[in-house]
Amino acid sequence: ETGVTQTPRHLVMGMTNKKSLKCEQHLGHNAMYWYKQSAKKPLELMFVYSLEERVENNSVPSRFSPECPNSSHLFLHLHTLQPEDSALYLCASSPRQGVGQPQHFGDGTRLSIL
């Protein structure tokens, strides 16, 4: 069982819907991350949280809204998404926020926008 759990595994939504992706880590880590992986594009870092504070926001459109209520949970709230937002969204955690920390990833949520 992975230490990082993402739900749902698959999500299909219309452009006007509002949904949330959930990530939970059971590793006692203090840093959590959201990545977007599109077909044939590099892995894109979206958000970084350290001790529940957002430390990085990589020019992500406001239709993506992260939330980190505690160090074990991370959400990505979605609203009025566009077809180009269809992708695999990966959550990761690391013991601390820092470049030398190996990240542990969840299985991802495959998002399809109709």
Added chain:
Amino acid sequence: AQKVTQAQTEISVVEKEDVTLDCVYETRDTTYYLFWYKQPPSGELVFLIRRNSFDEQNEISGRYSWNFQKSTSSFNFTITASQVVDSAVYFCALGLTNAGKSTFGDGTTLTVKP
């Protein structure tokens, strides 16, 4: 600016063959970390190895070995006697202390045929 290049987009080998995945990085920093991750079809990225810039010692872990050469800015990954279960996308990543985050390469898709 930092950059990671994985020139091999796709590699296909027959089981039991040895295969090397190339990774070339660019950075002006003297302190940095290098990572390899494996992404099987299920989606999650699995951490394989971390190397810091001051440790050029090559490492072997079972059928996996890594060759770090600062002179050529390369951190290549070799799988010996490949198996079908090695089929996955492999990502090389560069972590910079100043940037506080990792930059991922585009990934190499390895297919091992029986």
